[in-house]
Amino acid sequence: MTEPRTTALYERHAALGASFTDFGGWSMPVRYSSDLAEHHAVRTAAGLFDISHMALFGVGGPQREEYLAYALAFDPSALKLSRAKYTMILTPEGGIIDDLIVTRSAEDQFLVVANAGNRDAVRAALQERLEGFDAMLIELDDALIAVQGPRAREILQQTSGLVHDDSLAMGHTLDTLPYYAAMGMRFGESAVLVSRTGYTGEDGFEISVDADLAVSLWDALLDAGQPLGLVPAGLASRDTLRLEAGMPLYGHELSRDIVPAQAGLGRVVPLKTKTADFVGRQALEADVPADAPVLVGLVSEGKRAGRAGYAVLHGDERVGEITSGALSPTLGHPIAMAFVSPGVSEPGTELDIDVRGTRIRATVTALPFYRRAQ
Missing domain, CATH: 2.40.30.110 (Aminomethyltransferase beta-barrel domains)
Structure with a gap:
């Protein structure tokens, strides 16, 4: 039996007294203190989550847009620099392989974030659909840290070492960053990508950082946030938070046997506005x-x-x-x-x-x- 993988923050979680569970092949903190305390902290102040088990893929190359327009059920040409989009990767029958967030992280690059448990399936589908396109797919090993809650922005603004850099910000500041948009910042000497996204129903940010800097960033966020009510939070509270917010979880509300319209997500698939043929389109055009x-x-x-x-x-x-x-x-x-x-x-x-x-x-x-x- 294969041992679960661990993130760069595993030792930090253990030191904080976390209980662990196997989630998508990763040993992840399910709670630190109590599910209820962590849940309420996110609703009233903020929670700090390690989401480094999520799968990250970079997409570039001359035909990056044409490739993504075929591989995914969304229109990348409509995605402006720094903006993010919730979308899906479908089977030819219209079933859901995974739900994703895609960000135009640079003029010539997209970032695709997939669920941990679907990493292999998404990778395989993306690689298979590369054939015939002059595009590149790279699996990234960055860590992902989320700060979620009404005080999330205040915490990021007070985090030591996390600073604004006009050359990375794509025209945004933490004060002006819209929901479902991203900006570059600097942590120490390294660039990080800060996205105003989340899975809790609260305002918040998800930060992509080099795995070698994950512990330093986690500690800096915790130091800045604890006086404001920030607590480390695990998968148990994340699940009740997303349920309250009506957000689907793959393997529960989403699967290969479900088409987006059944899950109330027909609006996510641009059948009327997107002209490109994408995998699963013909099946979805038939009546459910x-x-x-x-x-x-x-x-x-x-x-x-x-x-x-x-x-x-x-x-x-x-x-x-x-x-x-x-x-x-x-x-x-x-x-x-x-x-x-x-x-x-x-x-x-x-x-x-x-x-x-x-x-x-x-x-x-x-x-x-x-x-x-x-």
Whole structure:
């Protein structure tokens, strides 16, 4: 059995008392203190996450745009310098290999960020689709560190050694950087890429840094942030945060058996605005079967939450299955996402969740469950 990989920050996590879990072949911190404390810190101040298990690919070369237009379900020509886009890489049948974030990180280069558990699948698909294009694909080994929460920008601004550099900033400052955009900064003598993106439903930043500098940057962020309420946060709180924000998790809400429209992500795929032929396009242009399950949100009362795999019932009929569920730390009641039959997917529809033999009433609701104050 292969031992899980570790990030450059593993020793820091261990020293902070983290509990670890195997996630996508990586030994990652699941929590440091308590799931609830870390969750609430992100909602009220900030959390510090190691996300170095994510897969990073650089794309360049003369035909980089044509290549990405074919390989992914998005239009790279519409992506301006420094801007990022949420997109997908699909199978020829229209199923989802992975959801991605693509950033035009330089005039002549794109950065593609994929999920840890899909690293091999994404790499294989990207390499296979290179054939016939004068483009280059490079797998990067940078570390990724995320600061998420309402005080995230303030923390970055007070981090020792992290400084603005006009030659890297692509016209932005931390004060003006838009959501889903990136800018270069300098940490010590090295350039880092700071993206205003995240997976928590809060404002925040994800920083790509040379792995050799990961520990120094982590320590500097922690030193700056702890007086402002920053805490190290693990995968458990990251999961409840993204669930509250209605963000899909691959292997739960997304898979090769699901097309984007079923997961409420049809808008992500530019069938009407993108003219290029991309892998999966023809399958998506065909109508999704009328009885194909669709993703909905479910809310219920009490404290017993539906979990992944639990049946969703309408009367005596099983009409779906929970994909993710938890007792929401922020809202104080159970929430879940589920794929259900289209006929019972309208908000306000009353359904039941089979929670270990007990029927718990749940109401269909629009996603997300939680939206941060602007």
